[in-house]
Amino acid sequence: MTPVPPTRRGACPAFLSPMETGDGLILRLVPADGTLATAQVRGLAAAAIAFGSGLMEVTARGSLQVRGLRRETVAPLQEATWALGITPRLGLAIDVSPLSGLDPREIADGRPLADAIRAGAAALADRLGPKVSVVIDGGGAIRLDGRKADVRLVAMRPGSDVLWSVAIGGGAAVLLPEAEAAARTVAALAGLAALGRAARATDLPGGAASPRLAATARSPIGLLPLADGSLACGIGLPFGAADAATFTALADAVDAAGARDLRPAPERGLIATGLDAAGARAFAEAAERLGCLVRADDPRAFIAACPGAPACASAHFPSRQLAPAVAQALGPLLDGSVTVHLSACSKGCAHPAPATLAFVGMDARVALVHEGAASQAAGPLRPADTLAADLAALAEGAIRVRRPGETGREALRRMAVADLWASKGHLKAMIET
Structure with a gap:
């Protein structure tokens, strides 16, 4: 398959408007209440096999x-989704933590604010662009600072009262009580609607600067205490994907562990809630047997990989197929300070934020962006089929020269990794000389 040059898409896949790519159409589903019962997970898995590829x-x-x-x-x-009793989120994307209202560490439950914004913006939905989004971060264990947003609201407690920091696009944030924060957000959305469906918050007055996203988002993997005294257990899908049989097996594990539901989570995770200690341990063990990530230090947790070729029509190399070998090769360096992005084209769908190392498909080969985003890729280019071997040599060299107390990220910076990448010949030979 000849890669199609990456183009700026007007929308991501949605429930009512799936997006076409190399392996067919993608349908995106966000449960309106953020939760899935185990019967619903099994039903979706069966539908994915019956009507899709099963992935x-x-x-x-x-x-x-x-x-x-x-x-x-x-x-x-x-139709199968509706029949399962799943209400998909439609219209304006308003993101809150999957543990909103359950997390004892959150400053505020973001759901009432989300409801107020949704109600206030209901009449604007048809005039807003499909990528317009609002992020509401209540400040708990699951942070949303790695997400792009036209309006970002973050709970703060500067004194005895909760206030919301409201930032429009990349503009300066202001602290407001909840009702005023909702009104300011709706006013910004009305301004966007007036500019047309192509408008984003950076087009508004005061929103001209592009916001800088966190380079390392917080993983949901691990045990999280809940306000009712029970536990949540977060796991990760390897590079964000699994077949339908794995989802069915995870639903069985949720039931066996005594959890109440399974919740999709940021950073390609799933969270089972309402567990006791024994149940959490049993669920994690079952998930690990299925190949899921159950430890936050799993090298795979630090690698974002898009589907790549042949699944994506714009892809220049099989990024997700190469991801396990890349994780193994770079494992000694993945100490939490290094993020890796395998992006089969320059759109950077899997990781919009900057990464320590972004490997980007161009002209059927791979470019490196050191400390940047995939969109910055320009070359020089190396073959994709030597990527794992090149990175194993890179990790070996970095470990050899790393100073006491130095992080993997610091060692890579001191090695001038971009210059090594630009060198001709095999990286192992260049590093050894």
Whole structure:
């Protein structure tokens, strides 16, 4: 397959408007209440097999995706979703933590604010662009600072009262009580609607600067105490994807562990809630047997990989297929300070934020961006089929020269990794000399 040059898409896949790519259509599903019962997970898995390729994903924003649909199978999958009792989020994307209202560490439950904004903006929905989004971060264990947003609201407690920091686009934030924060957000959305469906918050007065995202988002992997005394257990999908059989097996594990539900989570995670200590341990063990990530220090947790070729029509190399070998090669360096992005084209869908190392597909080969985003890729280019070997040599060299107390990221910076990448010949030979 010849890669299609990357183009700026007007929208991501959605429930009512799936997006076409190399392996068919992708349908994105965000449960309106953020939760899935185990019967619903099993039903979705069965529908993914019946109407798609059987491959399911959880995105960096915590959305579910079903891949490999055909035009004639989209409606049956949508109908199956409704029949399972799942209400999909439609219209304006308003993101809150999947543990909102359950997290004892959060400063505020973001759901009432989300409801107020949704109600206030209901009449604007048809005039807002499909990528316009609002992020509400209540300040708990699951932070949303790695997500792009036209309006970002973050809970603060500067005194005895909770206030919301409201930032429009990349503009300066202001602290407001909840009702005023909702009104300011709705006013910004009205301004966007007046500018047309192509407008984003950076087009508004005071929103001209582009916001800088956190380079390392917080993983949901691990045990999280809940306000009712129970536990949540977060796991990760390897590079955000699993087949339908794995989702079915995870639903069985949730039931066996005594959890109440399974929740899609940011950074390609799933969270089982309402567990006791024994149940949390049993669920984590079952998830590990299924190949899921159950430790926050798993090298795979630090690698974002898009589907790549042949699943994506714009891809220049099989990024997700190479991801396990890349994780193994770079494992000694992945100490929490290094983030890696395998992006099969320059759109950078899997990780919009800057990464320590971004490997980007161009002209059927791979470019390196050191400490930057995939969109900055320009070359020089190296073959994709030597990527794992090149990175194993890179990690070996960095470990050899790393000073006591130095992080993997610091060692890479001192090695001038971009200059090594630009050198001719095998990286191992260049590093050894």
